[in-house]
Amino acid sequence: MSQFTVSGRYQSRDSYRQFETEVDAPNENVARERVYANVGSRHGLKRTQIDLEEVSAQ
Template identity: 65%
Template sequence: MSQYAVSGRFQSRDGFSEFNTVVEAPNENVARERVYTNIGSQHGLKRNRIEIGEVAEEVSAA
């Protein structure tokens, strides 16, 4: 599986908070779904409160 760097922001009580995370997924769409799941469960948010800005596949130096 590939690793994807995902960045974006989510709506919190104090406005918007930004996030950067790395997830392991077989493709970009699954990476997006995992971010929605992880951020939503950690912060008690629904998907419409989470904005994903960029999804980029990380290249490993092997």
């Protein structure tokens, strides 16, 4: 598996908050799905409230 760095922002109560996280995934699409699942469950968000800006392999 490769390691990907995913950056983006999510909608909080009053504004958007930036984030950057690293995930292990076999490809870029799976990395995106894992970030949607992790950030969404951690902050109680739906996918439409999360904007992924960049996905890069390390």
